[in-house]
Structure formats: structure tokens, C-alpha cells
Amino acid sequence: MAPQRFREQFAQIQRSMPDVPLAMGPDDTGEFLYEKGVVLARDGEEARLVEDTVREHFTTFAGLDPDRVRRAGPRTNRTGITRIRVADPGEGGAEGDPAVAGALRSLRTLEGRAGRRMVSRNHIVSIAVNACPGDEPVPLPRTAPPNPAPAATPYDAATAVGVLVVDTGLVRDHRDWPLLARTDGDLETDECDEDGVLRQYSGHGTFIAGLVAAVAPNTDVTVRGTLNDAGAILESEFGEKLFEAVDEGGWPDILSLSAGTSNGRTDGLLGVHAFMEELRTRRTLLVAAAGNNGSATPFWPAAYADLPGWQDTVVSVGALRADGAGAACFSNHGPWVRAWAPGERLTGPLTGFTTPVPYVYQHSTYDDCRYGFSYACTCRHPRHSGALSEPAEGPAKADQVMFEGPAQWSGTSFATPVVAGLVASYMTDRREGDPRAAGGRLLAENTGVAEVRGEDVPALLPPTWTPAAADGPGGGE
Template identity: 70%
Template sequence: MAPQRFHEQFHHIQGSMPDVPLAMGPDDDAHFLYEKGVVLARDGEEARLVEDTVRTHFTDTRGLVADHVRRAGPETNRTGVTRIQVGDPAQGDDVVPHALRALREAEGRQGRRLVRRNHVIHIAPVNACPGDEPVPAPRSEPPNPAAQEGRHDPDTAVAVLVIDTGLVHDYRSYSLLAHTTGDPQVTETGADGVLHQYVGHGTFIAGIVAAVAPNTDVTVRGTLDDVGAILESEFGAKLFEAVDQGGWPDILSLSAGTSTGSGEGLIGLEAFMRELREQRTLLVAAAGNNGSDTPFWPAAYAALPEYADSVLSVGALRGDGESGACFSNHGPWVQVYAPGERLTSALTGFDIPVPYVYQHSTYDACRFGCTYACTCQYPRHTGVLSEAGENTAAKPDQVMFDGLAQWSGTSFATPAVAALVAAHMTAHKERDPRAARAQLLGSLTESAEVRGAHVPALRPPTWRPVPVAIPARPA
């Protein structure tokens, strides 16, 4: 049985948004999720043009009621985006692809894209989830990367903002997080006391930043608390809210995003990205875990000239650090790679151990076609989502978390790079994070092999390679 990770995650995310009907990418492609029956357009004249064009097309060619095409959100807001409903999701197939085709001629006349899907942004997905699920790590072992020597100086500490899931209730029991603040995780366990999926994701990331760069003040915002997913139309406003709350940070670490059907950026983030460009903040963004060269946004903004100095896109290296992790996205839009497979950091259960039931089953072979001992295969476990309805005799595996965990994904390579930029700022008394980024990359001599290409690689000085062999399966 080969688990269909994307379909499992699709239903999981849909369950967290019961009032938002979701669809998969074109032709059931496992690249992105989006809201059915709704498109996004820029406020004002463009939104009105989109509305009129789609209404005329549907009335003339598809026999739909013109009133189905209407504003589904405010016309004027800080993100500069209007949600337009182009059909009733309850009535058969999704009409968004038809609306996009109807606008091609109008877009040709305007010389720009007028409308896009309302994508689901989720934590650096392997088709909507991290590279694997966390594995308990004993407290007797140090984190990996281990704590870098250095002290915290409140007058010079680098401000790092993490947009992710919130902080677990016992995070302060982990000494490295002494200078971390932010939003608490809204709900950690179910009525059965079992840990929800993705709880601890933001805490894990904060622990990596604190280990690699001790002279940091880390703030974690729980923007993605609900299974790590949010609609594009809401995400831009949430990002503005986060920076308004504490001011623009030195570094913004973001382990979330999506690919798009058009291969272009996110219309819902345009306003935020323009304002980011005018600030001094450096956005360090995960390249995503689809094992693909398809641009993943907002990380892919790093390849656009206007954002070249304000966005740093990060891919993941495998456990030995010599080449790319099987799940990591890749391509010319990924600027640097860092260890992202089997890192060890804080999760939860420091005060009282907490159980976790695996959601996904491992595969018999790497689902991305790699031949090394990757996280697709090991450690082996059976997950509840994979087995439901297929093998009722199979019992999902359960583990207990007691503070630390081992986890994989570009989600975790990203804070390692964010922290290396912060550490460079401290070591060189550099107050400009974008200048620190340029200096760090400019002096880089290390590389790794990713899909046959040699790419820039950053490896934290306290990171330890983790070679893993897959044991023989029982007969």
C-alpha cells in the first residue's frame, strides 16, 4: 500500500476549514490547494473588470446565473485584494478554471494578470505537510544543531519574527528558549490527550534559531495554528498584523507558502511584499517540500530582481549534508541550502510526556525517486490517515514526546539559515540584515549537490551529520 500523502492532507486541511470548500490543483495535481468558486483580483477598476468579464462569459456560454458572480469580500483593504465569487461551489464542478480562461483575452489587453486563485498557504508542504512527522528524541542527546557558544545581549540582540504555529505551553522548560516570546498554541491536544498534528512546529523552529544564534530575541506568532493552513486572501492581512504588533523585525522566518497554477506570485501578498521591500527586514522563506522545481511562493520572490536583496529562499540538505533532501524543492529560484533532514529541537512534553499518533504511513520506497535512506521510508510507522478504510486491522503507531524531537523539512532548514544571518550580524556588528545576507553569501565557499548541480550550502558550525541506514524489513 502506497500512502497518497497529498490526498490525506487535503482532507485534513478541508476538515479544519469546514465552511471553505477547497479544490486541488489542475488535473488533480498535487501542487496546490485553493478555494472553490472564488478568485482574487486587485481592488478598484481591475476587480470591476474581472467581475463584468466573468459575468458576461458565464451568462453567454455556460448558462449560469449572472448573480453567482459577485463580491465575496471587501473591495478596499490594506492588502489591496478583492475576493470575487464566480460560482456556487455546491453546484457541481468548480468553475474557477473556466473563469480564468474567460479572462485571458482581457488580461492580454491589459498586459498583466488580472485574477488568480485564492490559494491555501500551508507550512512548507510536502504536498501540504512537512517532510515527515516528528520522531521522539531523548533528552540525553543535545539538539542538532547544538547550542552555539555566545551570550544574549538585550541591547544588540537580533529581532527574529517567526510566522508559524504558536508556542507550546511548556516551551520555557527548554533553556534555549529563554528569550523567546509570542502567541501560545491555541489547542495542543484532543479530548483523548493525544497531540494534534503540527503542534510544536513553531516551537521547534524557535529552538533552532536560538541554538544557532543565541543573541536573538525570537517572537513566534501563531498565524498558522489551525493545521498550519490559511487562505491567501487572509494571509497578507495576518502578516501586516504581525509586523504591526511588534514592529518590523530584523529577520522574518517563514516556513509556509504554496505553488501556483500560473507559476507567478501571490496576488494576496503583493501589498505586503511591496512594503517589505521598503523596510530593512530580511524575509527568509522555505522553498517547500514537493521535490519539485516549480516555484514556491513567497520563497520564489527571491528570484525576482526587485526582491533580490530582501528575500532569501532556502532548500534542504539530507542528513549527511552532502546533497539535497529527497523532498526539497529546487531550481534556480532557490538561493541556498542548509541541513533540513532529521534535525533535533524542542517540541513539547517537557513538563509531562504527551502521546502522538502518526497520521501518515511510511513508504516502501522514496516517493520522490531518491535511492538513499530518506525520511519517506524510515523510521517505519503506520498512520491513521493512510490506513483508514484500507486496512481496518492495522493499528496506527503511537509514540510519547518528552521534550525533544527529530523532524525534517525545508521548514527547519529555513530557521537555520535565518539564524546564521543573525549570528553573522552579531559577530560582525552588522545592524543591516540585508547587508549581512549579502556578506554571508558572498563569502560562502561550501556547496552541495542537488539534482546534479552544485549549489551554495550553509551548515551551522554545531550541526552534526546524521547518516541513517534502513534496517531490513521483517520476513
């Protein structure tokens, strides 16, 4: 049986959030995850209207109990969002939630009159390699050079660009890497499990910070461990966590975010709307990952880059394959993706140098690319068997490797800090103090082009990045 990464990750995330029953959406297709039995609404009078409307709808909707419709918790501070329970989350399986679907349907007429959304699923927001990962990291020798290589720009505290990374935190030995010697922020809560094995996605935030620092050495990088819990968080909590991240050190020049979710809609996420509105009033540029579902469905908050009012505020980033000529097979795509950068088999720091750490692969590779691409993509190479995959002949023994420093890793998660670094580098080189102006001018002046799904797209290629040979792993079609 071919591996099913989305379903494998569903099980993984559910184990990391045992008190939150989850379902797949929309209905039984693997596009996003959400909390069973709960919907979101804006606090106050609107939440009461949603409750009353859903309760009235359930009175005449067979099989659903109107008495179960009630508030499930207080509003989450500045996000102004309330969880409303519409069913017992312990009932039914993971293949969709009829009660939540019914609650959404009940508000359609009112939403049409109001001209805006009033109710939403409570989605799981995850780091962009989580719900459908680009791949898992591959260990390299300690002497392997970073790719992109460090730029020669000197560090100057007076002009350094502030970059905030909201992710999984830093490994404890991150300062053993010269590029990360000045990096501040939160340490990961648990790098390894009880057996001393590196946890899945441990080092994700460290890898991202290393990419920013390599592309743009004149930066002050801070990493917040907002997504330390297997890289996943409820939408109802995510907006407040973003507020907390910027509160701690102030709004940065650039916010690099390799997390999000699709939701089957084209108007954003209810749970982060207050944060996105606040972002518009600030000078911060949000650089956000487009996601790794190989889909054209908008992925939020990256897709805010295509909404009126946010075009100058958000840069959404897709991943190019290792030769830079086209899209990586896993990358989301579409007109809402504003920029493309290398995101396949980048090389950077994963762990410190103190002690080698074992890692057990979670996902098996495929015989063929799961998205139909013909090049030697990360779906197929390098070959390994994963602990979460069960072939037809029964569970296979998962492959184990040792990490003692650098790694190769792929995903829009990593194309994103490359673009964040390029914007920061532009600010330094042009003495531009406005990060949004720098982002806009970088895209306007860029001459790099790649082909994605038959369309030419802007390709931002760092000068110190080395592409793979066209006929090598990750190379051309």
C-alpha cells in the same frame, strides 16, 4: 495501496476548514489547494472589471451561471484584495473547479493588454510541511542533544538581532527549554485534541524558534501564531495576517517564514503582493521555505527571491539531507532556491517537560522513496503506519508514540530557521546592522557546496551541526 500524502493532507486541511470547500489544482493534480467557487481580484475598479468580464464570459460558456458572479466579501484592509464568487462552492467534487478555471481564462486577453495579472485562485497557504509534509516528528530521549547544538555566542540585549517567526505559536511550557527562556509570542490555541493527543503540527513554531536560538543565541525571537489552524490559511487572509504580525512588534531584522504555496505561475501571489511591496521599503530580510513537494515549480513567497526587485529582500531555502551532501528527497528545487541548509532529521524542542504527551502518526511511510531517491530518506524511515493512510487490505492501526521533550523533524520548514539563524549570527560576528547586507555577504562568502539534481548549490552548514554518517539513515546515495 501506497500512501498519498497530498490527498491525505487535503482531507486533513478540509476538516480544519469545514466552512471553506476546497479543490485541488491545477485541475486534478496534487500541487496546490484552493477555495472552490471564488477568485481574487484587486479591489475597486479592477474588481468591477473582473466581475463584468467573467459574467459576460459565463453568458456564452455552457454550464456556468452568470448570475452567480458577485462580490463574496469586502476588501481585506491593506492587501486591497476582493473575493469574487463565480459559482456555488458546494457543487462538484474536489478534483478541480471548472467555474474558477473558466473565470481565469476569461481574463487572459485583458491581462495580456494590462501586462499584469488581474485574477487569481484563492489558494491555501500552509506551513511547508503541511500540504505535502517532509515527515512527522520522531520522539527522542530527554537527554538527546540538540542538532544543531547551541553556539557559544553570548547574549547581549544591546546587539541582539530581532527574529520574527510566523507560524503555529509556542507550546505552553516552551520556557522549560533554556534556549527558549527569552522567547516571546503567542501560545498555541490547542496543543492537544479532546483525547489529550498532540495535534498534528503542534510544536512546529516552537521547534523553529529552538533552531533559530541554537544557531544564533544572540537573538530576540518572537513567535506569532498566525497559522494555528492546522497550519493553513486562505491567501485572501494571509497578506493581512502578515501585516498584523509585523505591526504587533514592529518590522524585525529577520522574518522566518516556513509557509507558502505553489500556484502554477511565475509572478507571485496576488494575496500577498501588497505585503511584499511594503517589505521592499523596509530593512527586514525575509527567509522563506522552498516547500516540500519535491518539485521545481516556484513556491511562494520564497520564490520572490528570483523576481526583479526582491533578490536582496528574500532568501529562499531548500533542505539538505542529513549528511549535507545533497538535497533531501522532499525538498523543492530550482534556480529560484537561493540557499540550502540542513533540513533532514534535525533535533530540537517539541513539547515542554511537564507531562509526556501521546502522538498518533497521520501518514504511513513508503516501501520506496516517493521521489525515487536511493538513500535512507524520511519517506521510508523510521517505519510507521498513519491514521490517514488506508492500505489495500483496509485501514491499519495507526502507530502511537510519546513525546516528552526533544524530537527529530524534517522539512524545508526547519532548514529555513537554520538560515535565519546563520544570517543573525553573521550580523553579530561582523557587527553588521543591515540584515539584507548580511544575507548577501553570507551567501557571497560561503564556500560550502552540495549537489542538487546534478547542479552545485550553496550549502550553508552551521558550525555546531553534526552530519549523519554517509551510510546511516538519511546519509548518502
